[in-house]
Amino acid sequence: MSKDWELIISGSGGQGAILAGIIFAEAALADGYNVIQTQSYGPEARGGASRSEVLISHEELAYPKVQDCNLMVALTQESLDKYGSLLGAGGILIIDEAIDSSTLKTSIKVYKAPIFATAEKLLKPMVANILVLGILNAISGIVNLEHLESAVQARVPAATIPLNLTALAEGSKIGKDLASKSI
Amino acid sequence: MSKKLIQGNEACVEGALAAGARFFAGYPITPSTEIAELMAKKLPRVGGVFMQMEDEIASIATIIGASISGAKAMTATSGPGFSLMQENLGFAAMTEVPIVVVNVTRGGPSTGTPTKASQGDFMQARWGCHGDHPIIVLAPSSVQEVYDLAITAFNMSEKYMVPVVLLYDEVVGHLREGVELVASSEVLNREFPTVAPANYRPYATGDGLIPKLAPFGSGYRYHMSGLSHDETGFPTGNPATIENLVMRLNDKIENNRKDIIKYKAIDMEDAEVILLAYGSPLRSAQQVQKQARARGEKVGLIQLLTLWPFPHELLTDVYAKTKADFIVPELSLGQLADEVSKSVPRDKITRVNRNDGALITPAQLEQVLKGVM
Numbered sequence: 301m302s303k304d305w306e307l308i309i310s311g312s313g314g315q316g317a318i319l320a321g322i323i324f325a326e327a328a329l330a331d332g333y334n335v336i337q338t339q340s341y342g343p344e345a346r347g348g349a350s351r352s353e354v355l356i357s358h359e360e361l362a363y364p365k366v367q368d369c370n371l372m373v374a375l376t377q378e379s380l381d382k383y384g385s386l387l388g389a390g391g392i393l394i395i396d397e398a399i400d401s402s403t404l405k406t407s408i409k410v411y412k413a414p415i416f417a418t419a420e421k422l423l424k425p426m427v428a429n430i431l432v433l434g435i436l437n438a439i440s441g442i443v444n445l446e447h448l449e450s451a452v453q454a455r456v457p458a459a460t461i462p463l464n465l466t467a468l469a470e471g472s473k474i475g476k477d478l479a480s481k482s483i
Numbered sequence: 484m485s486k487k488l489i490q491g492n493e494a495c496v497e498g499a500l501a502a503g504a505r506f507f508a509g510y511p512i513t514p515s516t517e518i519a520e521l522m523a524k525k526l527p528r529v530g531g532v533f534m535q536m537e538d539e540i541a542s543i544a545t546i547i548g549a550s551i552s553g554a555k556a557m558t559a560t561s562g563p564g565f566s567l568m569q570e571n572l573g574f575a576a577m578t579e580v581p582i583v584v585v586n587v588t589r590g591g592p593s594t595g596t597p598t599k600a601s602q603g604d605f606m607q608a609r610w611g612c613h614g615d616h617p618i619i620v621l622a623p624s625s626v627q628e629v630y631d632l633a634i635t636a637f638n639m640s641e642k643y644m645v646p647v648v649l650l651y652d653e654v655v656g657h658l659r660e661g662v663e664l665v666a667s668s669e670v671l672n673r674e675f676p677t678v679a680p681a682n683y684r685p686y687a688t689g690d691g692l693i694p695k696l697a698p699f700g701s702g703y704r705y706h707m708s709g710l711s712h713d714e715t716g717f718p719t720g721n722p723a724t725i726e727n728l729v730m731r732l733n734d735k736i737e738n739n740r741k742d743i744i745k746y747k748a749i750d751m752e753d754a755e756v757i758l759l760a761y762g763s764p765l766r767s768a769q770q771v772q773k774q775a776r777a778r779g780e781k782v783g784l785i786q787l788l789t790l791w792p793f794p795h796e797l798l799t800d801v802y803a804k805t806k807a808d809f810i811v812p813e814l815s816l817g818q819l820a821d822e823v824s825k826s827v828p829r830d831k832i833t834r835v836n837r838n839d840g841a842l843i844t845p846a847q848l849e850q851v852l853k854g855v856m
Contacts, residue, residue, distance in 0.1 A: 322659065326488045329661045335488065337659040342513070342598025362769035363845050364658045 304359065305442055306366045309432075310351040310383045311375030316429030319455060320373075321352025324433055326451040327443040328356045336364045349379035356442060371440060373432055374399065375415070394436055411439055411478050418470055427467035430456070434471020439479050445472065486661030491629045491651060492517035492559075494662055495585055496525060498633025499557050501666050504583070505531035506556040508545035510538050510564060513597040514653040515587035518559035539564035543571040543584065550580050551707065553698030555637055559585035562604055563594055565611070572646055573612030574709045576732065579686075579694050581640035581673060583633075585649045587656040588762075590840050599840030600652035600763050602814040605822075608648045609791045615729055617736040619743055620648045620791040624765040626660040631667050632788065638671040639743060643735055644693050650790065652814065654763040654842065676703060686728075687714040692735035736792060745788035746797060750776060754783030756855055757807045759798075759823060761787040764812040764835075764843045771848045780856060783807065798826035808855050810835060812843045 307324065311317035318339045325337035336355040353366045370391045374380035377399050387393055389407040396415040404410070413435050419428040430452055437448055449465060456464045489497070495518055499507075507522040519535070526533045532549070536542040539560055546556035560568065565586045575582050590596030591603045608620045619639050623629040633649060640647040676683055676695045685705040686694050697703030710718035711725045719725065736743065749772065751757070756775075758768040765786050775782035785801070787794065801807070809827050811820040812835035820834045835851050837843050 322488070325659060329486055329488050335659075335661060337488070338654075338657065341653075341657060361660075362766045362773070364654060364763070364766055365842065365844075367845065 305354070305356040305371050305440070306369045307354040307356065307371040307373075308351050308366060308369050308383055308386060309354070309373040309375075309429075310349055310379035311429070312348055312378065313350050315375050316426070317350060317373075317375060317379075318352040320429040320433055321354050323430070323451045323455050324436070324443070324448070325354045325356075326455065327447040328354070330447040330450065331443045333358060334361050336361050338364055349376065349382045351379070351383055371436070373436055375428065375432065392439065394432065394439065409482070411435070411482070413474050413478060418474065419467065422470060423463060423467050427460075427464055430464045431467040431471035431474075434468040434473075435475035435478070436471075438472045438475025486663055488659050489626060489662055490517060490659050491623075491626045491656040492587065493521060494626045494630040495559070495633050495649065495656075496521040497664050498630040499583065499637065500525060500529060501630075501664070502555065502634040502637035502670055503672070504555045504557050504637060505529065506546060506549040506554040507531070507558065508534040508536050508542045508549070508556070509558045509560065510536050510542050512539075512561045512564050514589055514656050515559045515561050515585060517656075518585060518587070522557075522559075539567040540571065543568040543575075543582070546582050547571060547575050547578075547580050550575075550582050551696070551699050553701070555581075555583075555641070557583040557585065557637075559587065561587050561589050561597070562591045562601075565604060565607065569607075569611040572618070573614060573616055575646040576612070576616040576618060577614075577709050578707050579644040579696065579732070580646075581644050582646050583636045583640055583649060584646060585633075588650065588652045590838070596840045598653065600654040600814055600842065601838065601840070602652060602762055602764070603816075603818070603838070604650065605790065605813070605815060605818040608650050609793075615733060617643075617645050617732050618648065618791060619643070619645055619736065619789070620650055621745075622650050622761040622787060622790045624651070624655060624762055624786065626655075626658065627662050628788070629655065630662055630664065634666055634668060634670070635745075638668065641673040642671050642693075643739065643743075644673060644696065645736065652762045675701075680704065684714040685716045686712065688731065692731050692738065740792055740796070743789055743792060744794045744797070746794055747786040747788065748783070748797070748801065749785075750781075750783040751785075751801055751805065753781050754805050754807045755781040756810060756852065757783040757785055757801065757805070758810050758812070758848070758852075759785040759787070759819075760812050761790065761819075762814070764814060767843050767845045767848050768810075768812060770845045771852060774845075774849070775852060780852075782852070793822050795826045798823060802827045802831070807831070808833065810848070810851055810855060812837075812848060812851075814838065814843070
């Protein structure tokens with residue numbers, strides 16, 4: 301039986317954290333997992349940090365919210381400060397290299413990646429959410445990359461598909477590199 | 484067929500369209516708004532009509548009018564709008580016009596907590612309008628069930644000529660899950676009269692107790708009134724006629740409880756403790772029941788899919804056989820538990836209530852279970 305994942309993707313409003321969660325959930329569904337995706341809603345979603353939660357399992361899922369987060373992406377310092385304590389011991393954290401994670405539990409495996417630098421240099425800042433999905437999947441190995449590509453194509457505006465697929469590929473490269481270094 | 488990742492509110496629209504809904508009038512309100520948005524987008528593409536109304540009173544009045552004209556019609560709202568709809572919900576029950584009203588529930592009273600889940604409309608869905616009226620209330624707990632029960636809601640509405648309320652909380656409305664968009668039951672349509680217009684009496688029903696209402700504009704001329712009426716539809720003060728009407732309105736539902744009442748009962752045989760729930764608390768109960776069984780504890784689970792008519796015969800039977808303790812988690816102060824107590828002794832019911840907008844978590848339920856076992 302493969303591992304169950306409880307993923308939180310957080311960021312500030314407009315960064316696409318919620319869309320990233322939906323895309324990852326859709327890819328996992330195509331992979332044959334049971335999935336549930338939820339997101340912060342209403343005032344909670346407007347005050348700075350917002351989040352998308354994705355539960356991924358081969359077992360049937362019942363309770364729809366994260367209970368024991370073991371995988372987290374935080375796109376901003378504020379979102380890490382707000383949600384970082386939800387990440388359990390031994391969990392995986394993926395953050396931009398500019399973010400400070402020193403206050404987190406020491407058992408957490410932190411991957412720092414040049415998320416925004418890469419997005420800005422090669423592409424556009426708005427694709428950081430898709431780039432980070434590439435990193436996330438390369439490190440966790442949860443879904444088939446083809447399913448992730450299909451989900452990106454299905455959910456982003458048509459004109460931005462090539463750009464977003466490039467971002468996904470770039471993220472996968474960074475993620476593979478980080479994963480190999482950490483062995 | 485592959486599963487699609489969609490929200491509960493999207494599944495509601497897909498189910499309604501699959502059931503043949505072709506008319507929607509509504510006034511958007513959190514947390515039901517996605518239903519109106521999607522209906523506005525999708526209905527015109529299938530030859531249907533979407534109307535944005537000035538308020539919820541107009542919304543329900545308009546779908547009643549559309550349904551009297553023969554269309555399958557729906558509106559969607561939340562607590563404050565549902566309160567405004569009560570008068571016309573009673574009118575639809577009295578005149579036997581099939582409509583589906585979706586209430587995606589949020590915290591109350593009044594405008595309350597718009598973005599948080601609640602189950603405080605449980606009693607209102609049954610008794611919000613005055614008089615001894617018939618109504619059916621269905622309660623999905625997953626995105627798949629929203630789709631399936633949206634179809635069932637239209638089917639029951641058409642079959643029994645009665646308003647049906649589809650009731651689910653904000654969490655069920657907004658979570659995304661994989662759904663198979665394939666109708667699990669066939670689509671039912673109301674029966675139309677076959678007698679000549681000259682001999683037509685709209686509320687002459689025979690043994691089935693269910694009237695065959697001709698669509699307005701189809702050549703049948705008849706009267707429709709919220710006043711107590713006879714078989715012609717005109718008002719009456721005759722006590723026997725009034726009694727026949729009120730009894731028939733209620734009996735057409737009561738006589739068909741077996742067909743209408745839907746539930747899932749799991750691991751009842753040896754149950755010492757039974758978790759009973761619907762909506763988002765059911766999701767926690769499902770997890771806790773599974774965990775308890777894995778530990779060897781004799782815990783069962785009852786999921787209500789039909790809330791009204793309430794399944795008292797099921798609970799009476801289960802209690803007689805098991806003498807189990809019941810745990811009833813709900814996002815209100817005990818509206819569900821009180822109804823359960825008509826079939827299960829009060830001292831055998833443990834209430835788990837929450838009204839702060841947060842969910843009843845599996846961890847919270849595990850603590851309660853530990854105290855009961």
